[in-house]
Amino acid sequence: MKISTYFDPALRQRMNDDMNVRKLSAKTQIGYIRAINRLCEYLHHSPTTITREELRQFQLYLVNDGATGATINGIIAGLRFLYQITLDNTHVVSKLHTIPIARNLPVVLNxxxxxxxxxxxxxxxxxxxxxxxxxxxxxxxxxxxxxxxxxxxxxxxxxxxxxxxxxxxxxxxxxxxxxxxxxxxxxxxxxxxxxxxxxxxxxxxxxxxxxxxxxxxxxxxxxxxxxxxxxxxxxxxxxxxxxxxxxxxxxxxxxxxxxxxxxxx
Incomplete structure (x- = not known):
């Protein structure tokens, strides 16, 4: 994964520390970092200065780009961790909503x-x-x-x-x-x-x-x-x-x- 130049190394390290303190799995940590990296590439500026409207437009961009509901929900989880835990800025993500995922019957092997x-x-x-x-x-x-x-x-x-x-x-x-x-x-x-x-x-x-x-x-x-x-x-x-x-x-x-x-x- 190529890290965006707008994803400040100090911020990334702080986020990694917060995830390690909470003993999040390696897979979850990679997913959260990837989510913030994607946000940075969209914004073309540091995520620390984001507005609620920019975050709303980012979610709209994901929908229009064809991202699945599961992908969008995974990104939202990463965003919430960054802003609620690492940056202590709950307000900016207060309007984010996850997408309901249809629960289909699993494939059965006879x-x-x-x-x-x-x-x-x-x-x-x-x-x-x-x-x-x-x-x-x-x-x-x-x-x-x-x-x-x-x-x-x-x-x-x-x-x-x-x-x-x-x-x-x-x-x-x-x-x-x-x-x-x-x-x-x-x-x-x-x-x-x-x-x-x-x-x-x-x-x-x-x-x-x-x-x-x-x-x-x-x-x-x-x-x-x-x-x-x-x-x-x-x-x-x-x-x-x-x-x-x-x-x-x-x-x-x-x-x-x-x-x-x-x-x-």
Whole structure:
């Protein structure tokens, strides 16, 4: 991201400090900085001297430029942080309004599609990673951040550190999913792709975990290879822990762990 010359380094540092004090995630911080940077490029002057009318015109510009409601709301969140927290100027953003976002039903993978998808993920690492997202309901950022030590085979649980909202939690681990992870662990150690106490899904350099973007890209490619026409993402996978039929004997039979009731057909 190219930083605007109108985004004063001292102001940017102060805003970064305020975000760090509040322990905002790296993704949120990048989004807020990008929002202010976009404002500076529009204004062609420092954001510290902005007027309410200029801010109104900026939001109108975003709408006319074709920005989605989610994009506009993300920018507004960054603007509110800058003016309410960093600059202590609540008045200037008091008239900003977020845009209601329509809540559409998520894409559903039926059982046959799920089997085809996992079968298309031939590499043990990706098969195991997709199985974790699908079988334990983890977000893509949580999947790639798992460490070998997070797999608790005694309590049959996955420890998720610093998940959404910075909270730690446990996800249930089924015997079938544990077997997938053990197969991947054995494969990775045999081929020198993993440190024994390192990341569960390392990148090319085992010191670092694979990126969420990389896993998301491979997810889309795998769906195409499986011949699935639906728009599939990592978020699609985690939505359906309790959705599938529990009575089948498919390769994804570990789902019975994830619901309090067994659904039969």
């Amino acid at each position: 059982l046959d599609e799920a089997k085809r998808f996992l079968a298309a993920a031939v590499h043990p690492k990706y098969n195991a990673a997709f199985s974790v997202a699908y079988g334990a309901g983890l977000r893509v950022s949580e999947v790639v951040s798992l460490k070998v030590s997070d797999v608790d085979s005694e309590r049959m649980a996955l420890r998720v550190e610093q998940g959404k909202g910075g909270r730690d939690r446990y996800a249930k681990l089924s015997p079938a999913l544990l077997e997938h992870l053990r197969n991947w662990w054995c494969f990775a150690n045999k081929h020198g792709q993993m440190y024994r106490e390192g990341w569960l899904f390392p990148g090319l350099d085992p010191i670092n975990h694979m990126s969420a973007r990389q896993l998301s890209r491979i997810c889309v490619e795998t769906a195409k290879q499986a011949g699935i026409d639906k728009k599939i993402s990592m978020h699609t996978l985690r939505h359906y822990v309790p959705f599938l039929t529990m009575s089948c004997r498919a390769t994804i039979s570990w789902f019975y762990w994830q619901t309090s009731k067994v659904v039969t057909t």
